Amino acid sequence: VDFHELDAVALAAQVRRGRISASHVAAATLDRIRAANPRINAFTALTADRALEEARRIDGTVAAGKDPGPLAGVPFAVKNLFDIAGVTTLAGSTIRRSNAPATRDATIIQRLCAAGAVLVGAANMDEFAYGLTTENTHYGPTRNPHDPARTAGGSSGGSAAAVAAGLVPFALGTDTGGSIRVPASLCGLFGLKPSFGRLTRTGTVLFVPSIDHVGPLSRSVGDLSLVYDLMQGPDPADPTCTGQAPAPTHDRLSAGVGTLRIAIAGGYFRRWATVQARDAVDRVARHLGVEREIDLPRPDLARAAAYLIGAVEGAALHHDDLRRHLDQFDPVTRGRFLAGALLPAGWYVKAEQFRRWLNEAIDRLFSGVDIILAPATPCTATLLGQEAIELGGEHLPTRPSLGLMTQPFSATGVAIVTVPLATTEGLPIGVQVIAAPYREETALRVAYALERDGVAQAQIGHA
Amino acid sequence: MDEQDIDLERYIDAAAQAVGLTVPEKYRADALAYLTMAAEIARPLLAFDLDQAIEPATRPGLPPAAPGTD
Numbered sequence: 018v019d020f021h022e023l024d025a026v027a028l029a030a031q032v033r034r035g036r037i038s039a040s041h042v043a044a045a046t047l048d049r050i051r052a053a054n055p056r057i058n059a060f061t062a063l064t065a066d067r068a069l070e071e072a073r074r075i076d077g078t079v080a081a082g083k084d085p086g087p088l089a090g091v092p093f094a095v096k097n098l099f100d101i102a103g104v105t106t107l108a109g110s111t112i113r114r115s116n117a118p119a120t121r122d123a124t125i126i127q128r129l130c131a132a133g134a135v136l137v138g139a140a141n142m143d144e145f146a147y148g149l150t151t152e153n154t155h156y157g158p159t160r161n162p163h164d165p166a167r168t169a170g171g172s173s174g175g176s177a178a179a180v181a182a183g184l185v186p187f188a189l190g191t192d193t194g195g196s197i198r199v200p201a202s203l204c205g206l207f208g209l210k211p212s213f214g215r216l217t218r219t220g221t222v223l224f225v226p227s228i229d230h231v232g233p234l235s236r237s238v239g240d241l242s243l244v245y246d247l248m249q250g251p252d253p254a255d256p257t258c259t260g261q262a263p264a265p266t267h268d269r270l271s272a273g274v275g276t277l278r279i280a281i282a283g284g285y286f287r288r289w290a291t292v293q294a295r296d297a298v299d300r301v302a303r304h305l306g307v308e309r310e311i312d313l314p315r316p317d318l319a320r321a322a323a324y325l326i327g328a329v330e331g332a333a334l335h336h337d338d339l340r341r342h343l344d345q346f347d348p349v350t351r352g353r354f355l356a357g358a359l360l361p362a363g364w365y366v367k368a369e370q371f372r373r374w375l376n377e378a379i380d381r382l383f384s385g386v387d388i389i390l391a392p393a394t395p396c397t398a399t400l401l402g403q404e405a406i407e408l409g410g411e412h413l414p415t416r417p418s419l420g421l422m423t424q425p426f427s428a429t430g431v432a433i434v435t436v437p438l439a440t441t442e443g444l445p446i447g448v449q450v451i452a453a454p455y456r457e458e459t460a461l462r463v464a465y466a467l468e469r470d471g472v473a474q475a476q477i478g479h480a
Numbered sequence: 481m482d483e484q485d486i487d488l489e490r491y492i493d494a495a496a497q498a499v500g501l502t503v504p505e506k507y508r509a510d511a512l513a514y515l516t517m518a519a520e521i522a523r524p525l526l527a528f529d530l531d532q533a534i535e536p537a538t539r540p541g542l543p544p545a546a547p548g549t550d
Binding site for chain 2: 325336374430
């Protein structure tokens with residue numbers, strides 16, 4: 018088997034046993050990225066020198082008979098809003114291009130590298146994470162490895178495309194309105210949006226401080242859970258990061274799902290879904306023996322609240338940029354940031370009051386159910402530049418509508434794993450496996466069962 | 481005037497001036513379009529009946545005090 022097709026767990030096992038060198042993996046991965054990137058535009062920077070140096074160190078550790086870590090020699094990429102020592106953190110913008118390079122890695126990168134992972138580069142994204150299609154005017158659109166005429170989703174589109182093209186086994190993204198879940202769905206990957214506060218965000222450029230989450234995308238649930246486990250831990254430097262002890266998941270994946278109470282999200286989530294999206298949820302439900310359908314508490318308003326909170330907080334973080342560098346904004350985000358800066362404070366407060374109501378409603382909901390199933394996107398990958406999609410009998414603007422299924426959960430802090438299914442169109446689509454806050458293990462166990470039984474599977478795109 | 485019925489054409493200039501922003505003519509239509517969209521999105525939320533004294537939640541739900549097992 019070509020090592021590019023191995024998941025991180027299998028590849029690390031090969032490196033740890035000395036069957037393949039980390040140096041070979043790093044060099045071959047960099048060559049493969051250089052060859053593929055002109056087609057898919059997943060990467061905005063490579064960290065070649067660093068990767069080769071880290072790989073040599075790992076090979077030395079293996080040769081010395083010492084433990085190189087559970088991710089020994091595994092290459093990975095990060096969305097370019099994560100600080101990488103020696104690299105300017107762009108966050109998809111040109112405004113930040115003249116900033117000094119970061120002096121240290123984001124904390125979460127430090128944790129992965131301490132486990133033996135090898136960072137190979139920074140991935141493309143929507144400017145300041147404000148988008149769901151990675152159609153970045155400054156750095157070009159990222160293309161879907163399953164069909165390069167289509168979007169990879171966003172805003173972590175470069176990360177998703179890098180994994181879906183088989184360039185790296187996993188990558189890191191962030192999720193505010195769906196920026197891990199949407200690209201995972203459109204690129205046919207597993208993606209984890211952990212609970213709010215579960216993973217440290219130190220060393221990342223924030224978009225919406227009260228909604229941002231960091232998390233992994235991968236081609237296997239085993240990788241998703243292992244990487245998640247290795248990133249957990251308290252961080253006094255991040256006031257949102259939990260002080261709770263890490264809750265490892267990897268050793269519990271096969272614990273079974275038989276006793277779980279699972280339901281399908283109905284109403285809104287059926288109305289706005291295409292046939293492909295509904296069918297994907299139905300296939301998952303049938304396999305799990307689920308017939309129960311429930312209505313979530315006002316998903317339309319939950320989406321509206323997340324939108325308003327995002328618009329206001331996002332604009333507030335860029336107020337100085339809006340005053341001084343307005344012309345440098347991506348035309349795709351400029352109007353949205355300007356509008357967000359001008360929204361009445363009362364709207365924001367009402368959105369946060371609704372969030373209180375929603376939090377309590379979600380708590381009540383999860384007292385009677387362990388897992389909720391919903392589409393991750395209303396449709397499969399749309400064409401780059403496509404202005405409208407037809408959903409629920411209405412013509413809707415493409416970019417915001419890709420978040421119809423993810424945004425209702427964004428401000429709630431629940432744990433969500435996106436699992437990939439094939440469709441009759443030949444393009445993948447994702448299903449959200451949603452658990453209560455801090456119940457990542459439950460969602461990952463369901464995802465693992467679906468993968469093990471062949472219902473959900475990631476495929477490498479060779480377009 | 482009801483909060484949902486702001487005159488956005490007038491509001492955009494006054495609000496921008498108040499917060500120290502300039503909205504050049506070349507970007508005004510785009511900003512106004514998104515402001516209009518935000519107002520449409522806000523309308524049903526603003527109309528949703530909540531106790532006025534409800535404390536805003538500044539972050540998502542807190543983790544359970546003592547995580548249980550499934």
